Each structure stands twice: as C-alpha cells, then as structure tokens.
Amino acid sequence: MDAANPPPDLFEAEHQSMLAARAAYETGTQAGGGACHQALGDLLTSYERLLRETRRLVRRSDRAELEMTLLNQRLQDLASELEYRATHDPLTGVLNRAAIIERVNQHAQQNDLALIVLDIDHFKRVNDSFGHPIGDTVILGVVNCLKAVVPRCAHIGRVGGEEFTVLLPHRETPASEQVAETMRKAIETREFGLPDGSRITASFGVSHLSRGGCFDDAYGLADEALYVAKRGGRNQVVRAADSVLS
Numbered sequence: 001m002d003a004a005n006p007p008p009d010l011f012e013a014e015h016q017s018m019l020a021a022r023a024a025y026e027t028g029t030q031a032g033g034g035a036c037h038q039a040l041g042d043l044l045t046s047y048e049r050l051l052r053e054t055r056r057l058v059r060r061s062d063r064a065e066l067e068m069t070l071l072n073q074r075l076q077d078l079a080s081e082l083e084y085r086a087t088h089d090p091l092t093g094v095l096n097r098a099a100i101i102e103r104v105n106q107h108a109q110q111n112d113l114a115l116i117v118l119d120i121d122h123f124k125r126v127n128d129s130f131g132h133p134i135g136d137t138v139i140l141g142v143v144n145c146l147k148a149v150v151p152r153c154a155h156i157g158r159v160g161g162e163e164f165t166v167l168l169p170h171r172e173t174p175a176s177e178q179v180a181e182t183m184r185k186a187i188e189t190r191e192f193g194l195p196d197g198s199r200i201t202a203s204f205g206v207s208h209l210s211r212g213g214c215f216d217d218a219y220g221l222a223d224e225a226l227y228v229a230k231r232g233g234r235n236q237v238v239r240a241a242d243s244v245l246s
C-alpha cells in the first residue's frame with residue numbers, strides 16, 4: 001500500500017454526516033429544531049448505508065475465508081498425495097526403494113534391526129508364459145501374503161521388479177527367520193489362480209544389523225544369503241553368515 005496516496009475512505013459521506021450531526025447536537029437549541037431534524041435525517045440515511053455496507057463486507061470476508069480454508073485443505077491433500085507418491089510403489093502400495101532405504105538407515109541410527117530380502121522364484125517364467133498383467137497380479141498376491149503375516153512393526157519395501165525387503169525393527173534371532181519362514185509358507189500355499197494351476201514360491205535371505213550400521217551393509221549380507229537360497233533350490237530361508245556390527 002502506498003503511504004503517500006492512501007485509498008479513498010469508503011465511509012467519507014457517513015463521516016461527514018456524523019460531523020454535521022455532532023455539530024448540530026452541540027449547538028443544540030441555538031441551531032434550531034429544523035437544523036437538528038435535518039442532521040438526524042442525514043445521520044439515519046448514513047447509518048443505514050453503513051450497516052448495509054458493513055454487512056456486505058462481512059459476507060464477502062466470510063466467503064473469502066471459506067475459500068481460503070478450502071484452498072488450504074486442498075493444498076494439504078495435494079502435499080500428502082505428493083509425499084505418498086514419492087515414497088510408495090504405484091503397483092503394490094508398499095514403500096518404494098528410496099523410502100525403504102531411508103527407513104532402514106533412520107532406524108539403524110537408533111536401534112538394531114533385521115532385514116529380510118525376498119525374490120519371487122522363476123518369475124520370468126510367469127511373465128513369459130502368461131503375460132505381464134498376470135505377472136503383476138502375482139506380485140500383488142505376494143505383497144498381500146507379506147502384509148497378512150508380517151508383525152505390525154514391520155515395514156515392507158519393493159526394491160526391484162520382483163524383489164522386496166522387510167525391515168523388522170529388532171534383531172532377535174531366530175524371530176526374524178521365523179517371520180521369513182511364515183512369509184515363505186504364506187506364498188507357497190496361496191492359490192494364485194495361474195492358468196496352468198502352478199504355484200508360486202519365493203526365496204529369502206535374512207541379515208541382522210547393529211545400531212549405527214547402514215542399509216547397504218544389511219542388504220549386502222541378506223542378498224548374499226538370498227543367493228545361497230536360490231542356489232540351494234529356491235523356496236527357502238537362509239540366514240546371513242555374519243551379522244553386521246558397527
């Protein structure tokens with residue numbers, strides 16, 4: 001706002017009639033009844049207009065406030081949606097690679113943890129035999145199995161096409177291997193409804209990380225264990241030989 005050129009006073013006319021009424025009131029009887037009557041009439045007209053204008057302004061400001069509230073709400077919804085999209089896998093809804101890595105690293109700063117890495121067995125065959133969309137439904141089915149059996153404190157992430165990690169925010173042994181075993185069984189026994197009636201299995205590697213470690217350490221060991229599981233015939237859980245100590 002320009003201080004040298006203030007905006008015109010919206011109520012200048014009312015202000016003037018107030019001044020005139022005040023002057024008539026103060027001069028009282030000397031001014032004569034006619035002048036007082038005239039001033040009172042003007043004052044009434046001004047006061048009515050003042051009320052009309054004030055009500056109009058209050059309505060307008062209420063509308064503006066409501067619009068602002070709605071816009072704020074929409075902005076918050078969009079920010080949450082953006083945050084969700086930036087951290088979640090669009091197909092399965094679990095954490096994406098960057099988000100699970102961050103979650104593991106954050107957790108490892110404060111606590112020990114266990115990391116399970118799993119990979120669907122012979123998944124390429126599913127895609128090649130039945131097509132990519134059926135492959136996608138298998139991925140979704142596997143994630144549903146994981147969600148159904150992991151403890152509430154676990155975090156599931158998709159780190160690659162058919163590869164997932166599960167963060168268990170503790171490092172009790174053999175509890176984490178048991179969780180992996182439960183996931184393995186859930187996948188093995190699930191009816192995926194493939195056209196040839198074949199079943200789906202997955203292989204698992206489990207590692208443990210001490211406080212102060214990082215995702216790469218835990219993932220490297222779990223991935224090695226996963227490789228052993230694949231080499232050993234798939235559909236099995238292998239624990240990493242060494243825990244990572246900080």
Ligand SMILES: Nc1nc2c(ncn2[C@@H]2O[C@H](COP(=O)(O)OP(=O)(O)OP(=O)(O)O)[C@@H](O)[C@H]2O)c(=O)[nH]1
Binds near residue numbers: 091123124127132
């Ligand atoms: N349908 C589908 N397929 C995917 C997706 N991401 C990766 N893939 C497929 O996953 C398959 C992975 O195959 P491979 O890495 O050869 O492994 P595999 O056939 O599972 O064999 P093993 O891991 O050795 O048991 C490839 O065919 C990829 O095209 C996806 O989002 N949807």
